[in-house]
Amino acid sequence: MNKKPTTTRTKIMDAAQSIILDHGFGGTTVDAIIEQAGVSKGAFFHYFSSKAELGKMLVQRYADEDAEHLEQTLVKAEGLSDDPLQQMLIFVKLFEQEIKSLEEPFPGCLFASYLQQSELFDHNILDIIRESMLLWRTRVLDKLQKIEQKYPPRRDVDLESLADMLMVIFEGSFVLSQSLNENKIIAQQLLNYHRYLQLLFSKD
Amino acid sequence: MNKKPTTTRTKIMDAAQSIILDHGFGGTTVDAIIEQAGVSKGAFFHYFSSKAELGKMLVQRYADEDAEHLEQTLVKAEGLSDDPLQQMLIFVKLFEQEIKSLEEPFPGCLFASYLQQSELFDHNILDIIRESMLLWRTRVLDKLQKIEQKYPPRRDVDLESLADMLMVIFEGSFVLSQSLNENKIIAQQLLNYHRYLQLLFSKD
DNA sequence: TTTAACATACCAACTAGTCGGTATGTTAAA
DNA sequence: TTTAACATACCGACTAGTTGGTATGTTAAA
Numbered sequence: 001m002n003k004k005p006t007t008t009r010t011k012i013m014d015a016a017q018s019i020i021l022d023h024g025f026g027g028t029t030v031d032a033i034i035e036q037a038g039v040s041k042g043a044f045f046h047y048f049s050s051k052a053e054l055g056k057m058l059v060q061r062y063a064d065e066d067a068e069h070l071e072q073t074l075v076k077a078e079g080l081s082d083d084p085l086q087q088m089l090i091f092v093k094l095f096e097q098e099i100k101s102l103e104e105p106f107p108g109c110l111f112a113s114y115l116q117q118s119e120l121f122d123h124n125i126l127d128i129i130r131e132s133m134l135l136w137r138t139r140v141l142d143k144l145q146k147i148e149q150k151y152p153p154r155r156d157v158d159l160e161s162l163a164d165m166l167m168v169i170f171e172g173s174f175v176l177s178q179s180l181n182e183n184k185i186i187a188q189q190l191l192n193y194h195r196y197l198q199l200l201f202s203k204d
Numbered sequence: 205m206n207k208k209p210t211t212t213r214t215k216i217m218d219a220a221q222s223i224i225l226d227h228g229f230g231g232t233t234v235d236a237i238i239e240q241a242g243v244s245k246g247a248f249f250h251y252f253s254s255k256a257e258l259g260k261m262l263v264q265r266y267a268d269e270d271a272e273h274l275e276q277t278l279v280k281a282e283g284l285s286d287d288p289l290q291q292m293l294i295f296v297k298l299f300e301q302e303i304k305s306l307e308e309p310f311p312g313c314l315f316a317s318y319l320q321q322s323e324l325f326d327h328n329i330l331d332i333i334r335e336s337m338l339l340w341r342t343r344v345l346d347k348l349q350k351i352e353q354k355y356p357p358r359r360d361v362d363l364e365s366l367a368d369m370l371m372v373i374f375e376g377s378f379v380l381s382q383s384l385n386e387n388k389i390i391a392q393q394l395l396n397y398h399r400y401l402q403l404l405f406s407k408d
Numbered sequence: 409t410t411t412a413a414c415a416t417a418c419c420a421a422c423t424a425g426t427c428g429g430t431a432t433g434t435t436a437a438a
Numbered sequence: 439t440t441t442a443a444c445a446t447a448c449c450g451a452c453t454a455g456t457t458g459g460t461a462t463g464t465t466a467a468a
Contacts, residue, residue, distance in 0.1 A: 008447080024321035026231020030424065041425085042449045051424065108320070115382045116312070116320040117228035130383050155399055161392035164380055165373075168393050172376025176368055178319045179334050188365035189372050192400070195359055199403035212413080234458065244415045245459085251413095255458065415464070422457070427450105434445075 009047045011037045017058055021108040025055055026120050055114075056125050062110045063132045070139060084146035085201050089194060091143070092166070096190040105183050109174050136167050151201040162200075169193050213251045215241045221262055225312040229259055230324050259318075260329050266314045267336045274343060288350035289405050293398060295347070296370070300394040309387050313378050340371050355405040366404075373397050 015037035019028045030051055034044050048054040077091035099106065111129045114121060140163035148159060173186040219241035223232045234255050238248050252258040281295035303310065315333045318325060344367035352363060377390040 022321070022323040024228040024230045024324065026228045027321050027324050028230070029422085031422085040449045041451095042427095043447075045425065046446085046448060049425095111383070112316075112379050113320045115379055116317045117226070117231050118382065119226040120228070120231050126383070133380065133383050154403065157396075157399070158392060161389070161396060164389060165393060165396050168376030168380055168389075169369075169372060170376065171379040172372030172374070175316050175319055175375040176337065176372055178322065179315070179330070179337050185365070185368060185372075188362060189369060192361075192365060192369050195361070196396070196400045196403070199358065199400070233456080235456085246415050246463095247413075249459070253459095409468100411466100411468085413465085413467100415462100417460100417462085419460075420458100423455085424453105425455105426453075428452105430447100430449075432445100432447080435443085437442090438440085 008037075008039055008043055012039060012044060012047060013054070013058060013061065016054055017062070017110065018107070020058070021110065021113055024113060024117055026117055052121075055121065056128075059110060059114060059125055059128050063128050066111075066132055067135055070136060074139060074143075083150070084143055085151055085197075088140075088143050088147060089197060092190055092194045092197070095170075096187045096194070099183070099186045099190070102183065105181070106174060106177060106186060108178065109171060112171055112174060133167060137163050140166055147201055151203070153200045155200065157200060162197075165196075166193060212241075212243055212247055216243060216248060216251060217258070217262060217265065220258055221266070221314065222311065224262070225314065225317055228317060228321055230321055256325075259325065260332075263314060263318060263329055263332050267332050270315075270336055271339055274340060278343060278347075287354070288347055289355055289401075292344075292347050292351060293401060296394055296398045296401070299374075300391045300398070303387070303390045303394070306387065309385070310378060310381060310390060312382065313375060316375055316378060337371060341367050344370055351405055355407075357404045359404060361404060366401075369400075370397060 012033060016028065016033045019032055019036060023032075030041070030044055033054075034041055037044075044054075048057065073091060073094050077087045077094060080090050081087050111132065114125065114129060118126060137160065141160055144159045144163055169189045169192070170186070173189040176189075177183055177185040216237060220232065220237045223236055223240060227236075234245070234248055237258075238245055252261065277295060277298050281291045281298060284294050285291050315336065318329065318333060322330060341364065345364055348363045348367055373393045373396070374390070377393040380393075381387055381389040
């Protein structure tokens with residue numbers, strides 16, 4: 001199996017990600033990274049040809065984990081109900097619970113961090129982020145279309161923007177919770193999205 | 205009236221803000237700022253004792269403009285209806301229209317930019333941002349409470365989180381629209397918020 | 409003549425990245 | 439089974455260039 005030996009490589013990446021989420025990529029030095037990771041400069045450049053390459057490997061890893069997390073949560077929700085609306089509502093609830101179960105403040109989103117400094121990165125890096133967001137759009141939109149067929153919405157809605165809204169709420173609440181030091185904001189906003197879906201599709 | 209003589213001071217601040225929104229504060233050099241502003245280094249340090257002080261003056265100005273914009277839009281909405289629900293719906297629509305009327309892509313939010321690199325700034329700077337967000341919460345919450353008195357909501361809602369949701373949607377759509385290069389996302393999401401309010405409070 | 413508003417030249421600290429070197433394997437021919 | 443050849447994983451001093459900031463002008467208006 002794929003064991004987790006905490007290799008030097010992952011130690012560097014973990015340290016870098018945590019510092020970048022607090023200082024931004026441009027405000028993060030490789031000296032700071034290697035100090036936190038407890039490795040030498042030689043080790044750093046043995047594994048990464050440049051700071052920029054580390055930046056790319058970081059989003060790549062983040063995007064992969066994000067996609068896997070998305071699929072797993074989707075599968076989980078689909079396993080708990082046969083009805084598409086219920087699946088979607090459970091899907092949102094699962095994220096809500098996950099956030100609530102965190103004891104530490106949410107560390108932030110690497111995508112948003114990079115996007116706030118987009119000129120520091122080349123296009124293929126920004127494309128990775130773009131693809132990740134389009135994946136969310138596609139997967140959620142697919143579910144919403146199945147809901148729409150079964151439950152005619154109370155109002156005319158653009159399903160694509162309704163799909164986007166989930167990620168919008170994630171990213172937006174990360175910003176608010178970061179500023180106000182209130183972790184519960186994220187869960188509260190997910191609940192608002194949940195309620196909005198209910199009001200749109202549920203006959204009460 | 206308040207004329208705009210484009211002083212050296214504001215030229216520096218405008219250049220700095222535009223660069224910071226693309227590169228982040230840590231990725232922005234004062235050389236880059238003075239080049240874009242077309243002024244010398246002497247001029248820069250004549251007006252700002254340090255890069256950090258410029259950073260503070262920038263958020264301060266941004267927060268002041270933000271607060272004024274909030275109040276003005278609120279006053280405008282209140283002038284267009286006597287009913288609190290209608291006022292709130294108009295309030296959201298005004299922002300929607302404003303965004304739609306932009307021809308260039310939205311430049312981004314300085315608050316979010318700073319928050320993504322919060323460790324680069326000291327607490328009084330982050331407090332300015334915090335206060336700005338609390339102002340939005342307070343002003344919108346006030347309106348929502350008046351709505352609630354007149355229109356019993358269809359579902360039990362936490363009004364504070366519903367107030368926060370507006371800023372959440374702003375910040376979240378800025379992120380999405382930045383990544384997907386779709387300016388319309390912001391207006392679409394504001395429309396979703398608008399619809400959510402209607403579904404909650406309007407008897408249809 | 410004084411002073412605010414700049415400009416130019418420069419500095420010390422820091423930054424990303426390099427380089428020569430070592431320690432510890434792995435492999436495969438003798 | 440020994441051993442020479444090679445590979446991988448690291449170390450930390452060093453460098454060339456960049457950075458925020460300063461010191462010392464100049465100029466034009468009050």
